[in-house]
Amino acid sequence: MDSLSHVMKQHRTYIVPIKNADEVKGKLLQLRCHFTWELLVEDTEMPDLENRILDEIEFLDTKYNAGIHNLLAYVRHLKGQTREALESLKEAEDLIQQEHGDRSAVRSLVIWGNYAWLYHHMGRLAEAQTYLDRVANTCEKFAAPSCYRLDCPQMDCEEGWALLKCGGKNYERAKACFEKALAAEPANPEFSTGYAITIYRLDGFNKATQVSDAFCLQPLKEAIRLNPEDAYIKALLALKLQDVGQEAEGEKYVEEALTNMSSQTYVFRYAAKFYRRKGALDKALQLLKRALRATPSSAFLHHQMGLCYKARMIQIKRAANWQPRGQDRDNVDKMVRLAIAHFQFALEQKPTFDVAYIHLAGMYIEAGNHRKAEDIYQKLLCLTSLDEEKQQKGHFHYGQFQEFQKKSEVNAIIHYLKALKTEKVSLTRDKCINSLEKLTLRRLSRNASDIESLSILGFIYKVKGEMNKALEYYEQALRLAVDSGNSGT
Structure with missing residues (x-):
């Protein structure tokens, strides 16, 4: 009997993949889970993402833990760690049971979807179908229009958390998910957070106007109202x-957060940033060092350490x-060396950390090592x-480097113009316009008939909206060009 069961089992797992693979794939694509959410993560960002997920699991005290284990399972799948991915899904499943008990079915849909996809990738289609059936049964219970897709605020929230954790390219979509969830349940503490x-x-990402700053305050205050213990x-x-x-007023909230034992490692990070910006560098460094003892590989923390040493140098x-x-x-040289070491470590952990490249290049300039600064800027500008x-x-910072360190006005202009190709209003754009205008006027003071400088100045005033100027x-440049052509030069 045992041998017959074994033969039948072998026969079943042999036949199913051939017969039902396309059908199963069609069902899988309807699921709402990490495999269908198109999470945009660069390969080079994967180690930092995994570190941040593991740090959150260990050090962030939250009621919403299952989602982060789900995301860890997906990251481990991407790394080819199938067994570990299944273990993470089991942990997510256990947490759902603990947190929601009888109301766990909807919360489990993402987990079941991830299980189904994982088993599909493993070629175990029977098990994939088992989890698809669980999803279908739950969708039927809630009268969903689709057998394999349930639209509800909890699912929107799960998708929002996953997108949020995967970095800046996903933030707008995360915002839309949480907005949709809040539209259904405006007082839900998790959605609000x-x-x-x-x-x-x-x-x-949007520091161009004070409007966005003011807009951000209300959602944070509302989240605290609904989650008063969330440090x-x-x-x-x-x-x-x-x-x-x-x-x-901000310092009152920092002090409140620091007296709370909740999520201390995370609170230390942001409290340190607060005190660094306030100029209290000793306090900032003390907090950062405490946080680093818990999470020594954090790119964020090493970047903040570098910024503290840069501020001390200044x-x-x-x-x-x-x-x-x-x-x-x-002492200045020591601060520069320490800043360089921390910025470099941050970039080793997160090679797409764009602002860390700019700060590292700045420190190499400070050290008088223009060759290393050039290398760093090239790496930054080559990031896809x-x-x-x-x-x-x-391009703006590299233009500054070309203008003031390399003394190349031509290369500076090239990169200022490249920066201005992006029409989005930003503080960087304003700085770039000012730098380009000053440089161009300086060139014209040396040669009032410089056609290129006159054309660039025309472009600058066009960008500023001063069309008459x-x-x-432009007309001056055109007249000079015509005169030059007529004279045969």
Whole structure:
């Protein structure tokens, strides 16, 4: 009987993949889970993403734990670690049972979808079908229009958390997910928390206007109202209040967060950032070192350490009237070396960390090592993961390097113009316009008949919306070009 069962089992697993593979794949594509959410993550970002997920599991005190284990399962699948991925899904399943008990079916849909996809990738279609059946039964119970897809706020929230954790390219979609969930349940603490964090992250990308700063405050305050013990959200609100000039109020929230034992490693990170920006560098470094003991591979923490040492270097130079000598010079050099070490480590952990490249290049400039600064800028500008705004920032800073360190006005102009190709309003764009205008006027002061400089100045005024001035300079350039052509030169 045992041998017959064995033969039948072998026969079944042999026949099913051939007969039902396409049918199963069609069902899988209807599921709402990590395999169908099109999470945009660069291969080079994977180690940092996994580190951040593991840190969150260990150090972030939250009621919403199952989702992060689901995401870890997906990341492990991408790394080819199938057994570990299945273990992560089992942990997610156990947490759902603990947290939701009898109401766990909807919360389990993402887990079952991930199981189905994993077994499909393993070629175990019978097991994949088992989990598809569980999804179908639940969808039927809730009268969903589709057998394998349930649209409900809990599912929107799960998708939102996954997108949020996977980085900036996914934030707008995460925001839409949490907005949809909140439209159904406006007072849900989990939806409110997810939305507030997403808006905070997006605001970091959109510093062009104070409107976005003000808009971000209300969601954070609402999240705290619904989650009064959430120290992590309080730390984020403190930073946002500091952004809008309400530092004293922000510090109250930081102190509240620091007295709470919840999520301390995360609170230390953001409290340190708050105190660094306030100028309290000793306190910031103390908090960062405490956080680093728990999460030594954090790219965020090493970047913040580098920024603290950079700020300390500036303090020393300012006190020495920008001409440090003797012990001051030694201390400046030490701060530069420490900053470089931390920025480099951050980039080893997260090779797509665009702003860390800019800060590292700046420290090499400070050290007088222009060759290394050039290498760093080249690496930054070659990153395929950069969106338009980050490319703009990279070209602007590289233009500054060309203008002031390499003394190449031509190369500076090339990169300022590349930065201005991105039409999105930003502080970087404003700085770029000002730098290009100053450089062009300087060139014209040396040669008032420089056709190229006149054309560039026309372009600058066009970008600024000053069309009369733009036409004036364009016409000057055109007249000179015509005269030059007529004279045969």
